[in-house]
Amino acid sequence: MTLDFSAIVPYLHMLFAGAKVTIQASLLSVFFGALLGILVGALRVVPVAPVRAIAASYIYIIRGTPLLIQLFLIYFGLPSLGLNLPAFTAGIIGLSINSSGYVGEIVRGGIEAVPKGQWEASKVLGLSYLKTMRFIILPQAIRNMLPAIGNEFVTLIKESSLLSTLAITELTMVGQQVRSVTYASFETFIVVGIIYLVLTSVTSFSLQYVERKWKVS
């Protein structure tokens, strides 16, 4: 067989629209996932054992179960508790929660990598635990974490393809629609794959750029 991309050219604009949804979903999820993840990661190192244990269990459960199941629980499961979420909202919540588990571990690692002397200097300068965290530890930890957070962002873009199972018209879902119309399966998913590759490449290159900038300053 020969590849014939001409069949899917009329549908390219649909694929780009799907890519736009993928980008939106990824950006929203990485934002909320990072916020939640920083919180979870910070709780993970709090000097209160029960709080640490709760944060650790959260991370353990999130990382130990498939994202697909987490999405199904939120979208198909929560309605039985009377909570009906629109598909896109459910998808963002699922991706954000999933991402927060991984970001939480990254944050914990980043915080623990800040030398103990920083805590001690802060304490003798009168800073409370929370102020030390906010002004001294997190700003340094976030720099340590940036490469890992970047990887997490790239992972998130790829995993957002699972949102297609909630009938969200993101890139993968649109790919399936285009395939069912054109029957050009190979060509369609090659193009879909290339679009993902462009998204992940642009993301990781921009993050590398930010990282370099940040290191210099």
Place this chain on the structure above:
Amino acid sequence: MSNNGSETIPSDSAASQSAIEVRRLHKSFGSLSVLRDVSLSVGEGEVVSVIGPSGSGKSTLARCICRLEKINSGEIYLYGKRTDGSSHSNRDIARLVGMIFQQFNLFPHLSVLDNLTLSPIRILGLSRGDAVENAMALLKRVGLEEKRNARPNELSGGQCQRVAIARALAMNPKIMLFDEPTSALDPELVGEVLDVIAGLADSGMTMMIITHEMMFAKEVSDRVLFMADGNIVEQGHPKKIFSCPEVPRTQLFLQRMLVHFGKELTEGDEKEACRHDA
């Protein structure tokens, strides 16, 4: 053993007169006993140097005084206030005592100026303008005004330690503790830091300096403590400690140090001090 003794016991006159009063302090890390029944009193404006071999508990003593370590038993009073429990906030302690670390522990993500102003603004509630004004005066005092916008990684070790001293002074503490302030420095940078510390001693600041710089300890201190194995073995006027130590353990330590530092330490009129004491 715990240190939950009542806060309501009135401190006696000795405690309220001393800047630092340590009573029967015990501190252990697990089964390792680091401080064994240490008692110590430092008067206001007094400059005390603490010398002794590694592992003798010098640093731990300073870290207990500024509450970086919890003590197992005993009492610590700073200006008559009992500070070893948890009833005082970090802020309360910081207003009484500043600490200088061997490794400087500057905040690497902040400029020199921000290192100095962070706590005064966030903890003491100073306006940014006032905090900057104080900080610049302190930077001038340690000779680093022109480094206000530098990051710590752009400074030499000596400059870092001078910034750290200025940063501690920005909280306007009554007592300054120095935990081997020059041990991490290249030899040619030691002098500039010692000059700043000596200047501070002349200004009447109450200071406790843990150091291996024997000549410096001899020149700058009002009193020298020799510690070994978690105890204060001997203490007294620097001339007495360096010229005619009485305890064999002190003599042994100083003999070993003399191999490094030459004879200057004991030469001159100190022989007279020995005779005088004897």
